[in-house]
Amino acid sequence: MPARDPQNGRETGAISQPKPGQQEDAATFGAFVRKPGARRVAAGASAADNEEPAGGIEPVEQLPEDAVEVGFIADAYGLKGWVKVMPHANGKSGGDAMLAVKRWWLVKNRDRKSxxxxxxxxxxxxxxxxxxxxxxxxxxxxxxxxxxxxxxSDFPKLDDEDEFYWVDLIGMEVENEAGVALGRVADMIDNGAHSILRIEYPGATKDGEPVTGERLIPFVGVYVKTVDRAAKRIIVDWHADY
Structure with a gap:
């Protein structure tokens, strides 16, 4: 189930770090992964329908409960009011949500806008x-x-059941085919060829001090066997001592 994205271009095996403007504990959102052997190119542009959207930028008290952070405004673009947005995943390979959705919420400290x-x-x-x-x-x-x-809820609909937005995989429990718990998906990484599950699990040092262990499992069909959305569980062909 290799990646299609928006990809974040992180190096293989690297511990994920937040991008500028992204909260330290925020996951990379907006990207999705799909079944092996397929890549799809995102639409190059998204324009408003024939109707001109009404209203401008307005202050709001709070964001929708399902709001997902997908990038940050890095600069102005040109002279006519366009903004340059750095997605938390590579817009050149996707950015479907920002390219398709017309309602954005903007946040800076306590300032919230629609x-x-x-x-x-x-x-x-x-x-x-x-x-x-x-x-x-x-x-x-x-x-x-x-x-x-x-x-x-506004994210573009994916093509089939073998496609998943990264945000939906974060927090899923992971176990192998023998039923051994391997941990929980803490983040997703993209190495340019496919997505990687970054899994955290409780461990201990030689002195018995608690530590958080990490496993990196490629999100490809040879390793990932089942993604159970309802149970929030991923079954993989992966031994605990790998």
């Missing part, structure tokens, strides 16, 4: 977007540093 995305497209390793009510470069610069959130 924004309508009028148009978005891939630009190099980033995504550039035009937001309603953001009409010039100064307005775009004022949004610099805000994280971008999208409701999970």
């Amino acid at each position: 924004a309508r995305c009028m148009q978005s497209k891939v630009h190099s390793d980033s995504i550039v977007a035009r937001l309603a009510g953001c009409d010039d470069r100064d307005a775009a610069l004022a949004l610099k540093g805000h994280t971008v959130h999208i409701a999970r």
Whole structure:
């Protein structure tokens, strides 16, 4: 079930680190993995429908309960109010949520805003977007540093049951085919070829001090046998002493 993304380009085996603008304990969101042997290229741009979205950027008290952080605004883009967004996964390989969803939530410290995305497209390793009510470069610069959130319920529908958004895999319990518990998915890593499950499990030092152990299991069909969404469990062909 190799990766398709938005990929984050981390090196194989690297401990995942948050990107600028991403909370330290936040997972990489928005990307998805799919069954072996298939890669799909994301749409290059997403524009508003024939109707012009109403409303501009407005303050809100809180975000939707299923809001997922997908990137952060790094800079203004051009002179007409476009913003440059660095996705927490590589927009060039996907960024489906930001390219498809028209309602964004922007957060910076205690500042929360609702924004309508009028148009978005891939630009190099980033995504550039035009937001309603953001009409010039100064307005775009004022949004610099805000994280971008999208409701999970608004994410584009995946093609089939063998595709999974990373955010849905985070927190799943992992066990092998012999029923041995291997830990819980703490994060996903992408090495450019496929996704990797980063699994954490309780361990101990030689002195008996508790520590958190880590396993890295490629998310490919030869190792990953079953993903049970309802039970939030992943079955893998992997020994505990690997």
